[in-house]
Amino acid sequence: MRTIVITGAASGIGLACVRVLAAQGHRVISVDLRKADVDGDLSVPEGRRAVLSRIEDVSGRRIDAVVACAGLSTGDPADIIAVNFFGATELISGLRPMLAQAKAPRALAISSEALILSGDADVVDACLAADEPSARAAAGRAAPGAVYPASKLALSRWVKREAVKSEWAGAGILLNAIAPGVVRTPMTASLLGSAEGLATLNETTPMRLGKPAEPEELALLVRFLAGPENSFILGQTIFCDGGAEATLRPEQV
Ligand code: NAD
Numbered sequence: 001m002r003t004i005v006i007t008g009a010a011s012g013i014g015l016a017c018v019r020v021l022a023a024q025g026h027r028v029i030s031v032d033l034r035k036a037d038v039d040g041d042l043s044v045p046e047g048r049r050a051v052l053s054r055i056e057d058v059s060g061r062r063i064d065a066v067v068a069c070a071g072l073s074t075g076d077p078a079d080i081i082a083v084n085f086f087g088a089t090e091l092i093s094g095l096r097p098m099l100a101q102a103k104a105p106r107a108l109a110i111s112s113e114a115l116i117l118s119g120d121a122d123v124v125d126a127c128l129a130a131d132e133p134s135a136r137a138a139a140g141r142a143a144p145g146a147v148y149p150a151s152k153l154a155l156s157r158w159v160k161r162e163a164v165k166s167e168w169a170g171a172g173i174l175l176n177a178i179a180p181g182v183v184r185t186p187m188t189a190s191l192l193g194s195a196e197g198l199a200t201l202n203e204t205t206p207m208r209l210g211k212p213a214e215p216e217e218l219a220l221l222v223r224f225l226a227g228p229e230n231s232f233i234l235g236q237t238i239f240c241d242g243g244a245e246a247t248l249r250p251e252q253v
Contacts, residue, residue: 001025001026001027002026002027002064002065002104002227003026003027003028003029003059003062003063003064003065004021004026004027004028004029004063004064004065004066004067004226005028005029005031005055005059005063005065005066005067005091005095006018006021006028006029006030006031006066006067006069007031007032007042007066007067007068007069007070007087007088007091008031008032008068008069008070008071008110009028009030009031009032009036009069010030010032010033010034010035010036011032011185011186012069012183012185012186012187012215013069013110013180013183013185013215013218013219013222014030014032014067014069014070014110015215016214016215016216016218016219017067017069017218017219017222017223018030019216019219020216020219020220020222020223021219021222021223021226024223029055029058029059029063031051031055031070031091032070037058038051038054038055038058040054042070042082042083042087042088042091043079043082043083043087044082045086045090045132048086048087048090048091048094049094051091052091052094052095055095056098059098061098061101062098062101062102063095063098063099063102064099064102064103064104064105064106065099065102065105065106065107065108065226065227066091066092066095066099066106066107066108067108067110067222067226068087068088068089068091068092068107068108068109068110069110070083070087070088071083071084071088071110071112071187072084073148073187077139077140077142077144077147078136078137078139078140080139080147080148080151081123081127081132081135081136081139081147081150081151082132082136084148084151084152084155085127085135085151085154085155085158086127086132086135088109088110088155089109089155089158092107092109092175093162095107096167096168096171096173099171099173100167100171100172100173103228104172104227104228104231105171105172105173105174106173106174106175106176106225106226106227106228106230107168107173107174107175107176108175108176108177108178108222108225108226109155109156109158109159109175109176109177109178110177110178110180110218110222111152111155111156111159111177111178111179111237112148112149112152112179112180113179113180113181113205113239113241113244113245114148114149114152114204114205115149115152115153115155115156115179115237116149116245116248116249117145117146117149117204118145118146118149119146119147119148119149119150119151119152119153119154120138120139120142120143120146120147120149120150121150122138122141122142123135123138123139123142123146123147123150123151123154124150124153124154124157126138127150127151127154127155127158128154128157128158128161152179155177156177156179156237159175159176159177159235159237160235160236160237162175163175163176163234163235164234164235169234169235174225174230174231174233174234175234175235176225176230176233176234176235176236176237176238177236177237177238178218178221178222178225178237178238178240179237179238179239179240179241179245180213180218180240180241181205181207181212181213181239181240181241181242181243181244181245182201182205182207182212182213182241182242182244183212183213183214183215183217183218184212184213184214184215185215188201188212192212205241205244206243206244206247206248207242207243207244208242208243208244208246208247209242209243211242212242213240213242217240218240221238221240225238
């Protein structure tokens with residue numbers, strides 16, 4: 001039995017991960033705004049600190065994996081950056097000392113296929129400089145459609161940059177990301193429910209299999225990447241997107 005921390009665990013992909021991992025007999029420590037083992041707000045530094053401290057208490061300082069799934073795609077642009085980038089990276093980093101004690105530690109961030117769209121460069125740069133106030137300000141100035149892609153591009157670049165360092169790879173912690181395409185969750189419900197929304201989705205995230213993924217389909221990949229079966233994938237963003245990335249940038253490998 002492994003102990004696995006999952007954020008965004010009250011809904012969508014995170015909830016599917018809880019179900020799939022718990023069904024395998026693992027102990028899940030769920031994190032979300034409410035209705036979780038650890039309730040807390042990952043959009044603010046003090047909320048992240050409180051969540052980390054609660055996870056230490058609840059876990060007895062023993063965890064094997066973390067899956068940072070909490071995310072936002074609409075609302076205040078500054079909050080999108082705060083949750084999607086700083087909420088994920090600070091939580092994963094904050095758990096690193098505990099992960100380093102585990103036998104087969106794994107860390108996973110849920111990024112997005114949207115990272116290949118035109119994300120705002122100032123937002124990406126400020127995120128990667130770990131400058132949250134500047135990133136929040138840049139998000140406020142950016143074109144609305146450029147904020148979510150920027151948060152996910154920065155997240156996947158952070159994963160690649162960090163994963164190979166001695167603190168992660170050198171400590172045997174395999175850090176990766178998953179980039180889902182369209183997944184049927186509360187996040188996409190209104191888009192999937194209207195002809196106009198579907199047209200937008202098919203432009204930014206073409207569904208070559210003619211349908212969105214169910215959250216469980218992502219959870220199975222999470223189970224593999226967060227488990228000891230993944231013993232050599234490191235620093236990667238794995239696209240699980242029904243062909244969207246292959247459609248939009250066929251020449252890039
Ligand atoms: P969802 O809206 O169903 O679930 C997101 C969860 O994150 C919610 O339970 C929410 O309460 C939690 N959350 C939001 N802000 C938070 C905060 N400040 N503190 C703590 N928790 C917070 O969405 P989903 O579709 O399951 O998305 C999960 C992840 O997958 C997100 O990171 C999203 O960007 C990513 N993603 C989703 C899709 C998709 O099509 N659904 C595609 C690509 C990537």
